Amino acid sequence: MYFPKAALLAAALSPLAASALAFTRPDLVLNGESPVFTQSRWSWTDCGLPSDGVHIKSIEVTPDPPKPGQDLTVKVIATSDKEITEGAYADVTVKLGLIKLLKKQFDICEEARNANATIQCPIKGGDHEVVQTVALPREIPRAKFMVDVKGYTADDEDLVCVKLNVDFMLGHNLW
Incomplete structure (x- = not known):
């Protein structure tokens, strides 16, 4: 996944979690005929401080709830209080309960370049919408997966913090 800007850290959370969790496993089938459908749910929490450089206002996903095997469009609206420059990075952790499945650091500006994003570093302060x-x-x-994203400036100052819960458990109606 690519993060076109600091605010996209949150936008990329659901897709990143899905990609990080894409283990090879065939669809579960009951009685050899009926596929088991998931009942997907997700939520997010801004875990940042008032002094953080980026404040997430909203995160919307389409379709809602997300569906395995389909495109997911994520829209994030955020405000940046300061300019985001080269060297800004995000630590992303994906967990299944207490088990850590992924822990990776992303260079925000490099990811934006690789994604050919419309917003590139340096990113000026102000309101931004990222899709x-x-x-x-x-x-x-x-x-059920938990995704933690903590973003930092090039000077290691707190930039943004977002926690996502993504639920791809089996639905209750299997017949």
Whole structure:
């Protein structure tokens, strides 16, 4: 996944979680005939401080809830209180319960360049809207995932903090 700007850290959370969790696993089938459908849910929390450089106002996903095997469009509206420059980065952790599945650091500006994003570093302060579309893998395990994203400036100052919960558990109506 690519993060076109600091605010996109949050936007990329759901797609990143899905990509990070794309283990090879065939769809579950009951009685050899009926596929099991997921009942996907997600939520987000701004875990940042008032002194952080980026404040997430909203995160919207389409479709809502996200569906494995389909494109997911994420729209984030955020305000940046300061300019975001080369060297800004994000630490992303994906967990399944207490088990850490992924821990990776992303260079925000490099990811924006690689994605050919419309917003590039340096990113001026102000209000920003970022839209990103990604293909969700069909093989997302049926489980509840927690995604933590903590962004930092090039000077290691807190930039943004977002926690996502993504639920791809089996639905209750299997017949």
